[in-house]
Amino acid sequence: MSAAYDTAIDYVQKFAPGIAEHLVRANATATQNSLYPGIDLSALSYFERLWADYYIYMGNAILATGVMSFVLHEVVYFGRAIPWLIIDALPFFRQWKIQQNKTVSSAQIWKCTKVVLLTHFTCEAPLIWLFHPICCYFGMATFEVPFSPLWLMAAQIAFFFVFEDMFHYWAHRALHWGPLYKNIHKLHHEFSAPIGLAAEYAHPLEVMILAQGTISGPFLYCLWRKDLHILTVYAWVTLRLFQAVDAHSGYDFPWSLRHFLPFWAGADHHDFHHMAFVNCFSTSFRWWDYSLGTDAKYHAYKERMAKAKAAERAAVEQAENARIEQEGVAAERVVLSYGKGKKQ
Numbered sequence: 001m002s003a004a005y006d007t008a009i010d011y012v013q014k015f016a017p018g019i020a021e022h023l024v025r026a027n028a029t030a031t032q033n034s035l036y037p038g039i040d041l042s043a044l045s046y047f048e049r050l051w052a053d054y055y056i057y058m059g060n061a062i063l064a065t066g067v068m069s070f071v072l073h074e075v076v077y078f079g080r081a082i083p084w085l086i087i088d089a090l091p092f093f094r095q096w097k098i099q100q101n102k103t104v105s106s107a108q109i110w111k112c113t114k115v116v117l118l119t120h121f122t123c124e125a126p127l128i129w130l131f132h133p134i135c136c137y138f139g140m141a142t143f144e145v146p147f148s149p150l151w152l153m154a155a156q157i158a159f160f161f162v163f164e165d166m167f168h169y170w171a172h173r174a175l176h177w178g179p180l181y182k183n184i185h186k187l188h189h190e191f192s193a194p195i196g197l198a199a200e201y202a203h204p205l206e207v208m209i210l211a212q213g214t215i216s217g218p219f220l221y222c223l224w225r226k227d228l229h230i231l232t233v234y235a236w237v238t239l240r241l242f243q244a245v246d247a248h249s250g251y252d253f254p255w256s257l258r259h260f261l262p263f264w265a266g267a268d269h270h271d272f273h274h275m276a277f278v279n280c281f282s283t284s285f286r287w288w289d290y291s292l293g294t295d296a297k298y299h300a301y302k303e304r305m306a307k308a309k310a311a312e313r314a315a316v317e318q319a320e321n322a323r324i325e326q327e328g329v330a331a332e333r334v335v336l337s338y339g340k341g342k343k344q
């Protein structure tokens, strides 16, 4: 890593010396003395020691948090999305595919991968360098050890889930408003039957706007209490990525979480949003859509499907899906025509 790092630093030094001075790595002894003065690292648990060793090895906390955050996001996102591509290629799982008649081509998968990687490397990676200073500003623990107790992590993560779901519901509804839809959200709706990899297949501005729901929860929490550790935020981001990728998977298994937690949205809910274009705006939970009636069409569809006789269900489903998708195309056309009437 060292030679490549030195070359990169020389490059940054040349064009942005102000940034380069924040990326200089100190030696291990100096780092340990400045980050962990008077702390007996050998008294820590194995994972806490590993955490401290990593920050000491990196010799620069901004760099350490930045690299860890970026790598975590890539590993979790693709680590969760790739198995869905494999599942999609196996005929055995087809029985649980939500939109049975839909398939994705390898050209679509490739285009989706390119857009996602481009956004990650051009928009997210540079911003991730700001993550550590922002965490410090809000008083979030980063390199510090020990970690938070498990009960506290669970309570904090529960709050982040509820906050993100609320933020996403309203931001997503706003993104369906003509000007925002046309210029930003339209790209994400290219998939009327999504795949796991398409969770972040979106305009960079959309990724930035919706990411606020994920990351603002922890920062808001920090304004209230000073007991949040970045490891808890990483656990939360991991679960949120699992949720987002799974919601786009296109599969609803008998063992999917929503069958055990009736308020969990799951792929069943978000897949309908992609197919129908309207309804089901939230991410993790169903309560916002349910309370505000933005799932009426979804429930009517589910009811018609439940009433269909078993022998006819496949045919009814195919006809229903085709009709709902057509209505969705018409609804999208109305949103896209926003402002056109006024000009004439």
Ligand SMILES: [Zn+2]
Pocket: 172, 176, 185, 189, 273
């Ligand atoms: Zn949408």
Ligand SMILES: [Zn+2]
Pocket: 188, 194, 199, 248, 270, 274
């Ligand atoms: Zn989506």
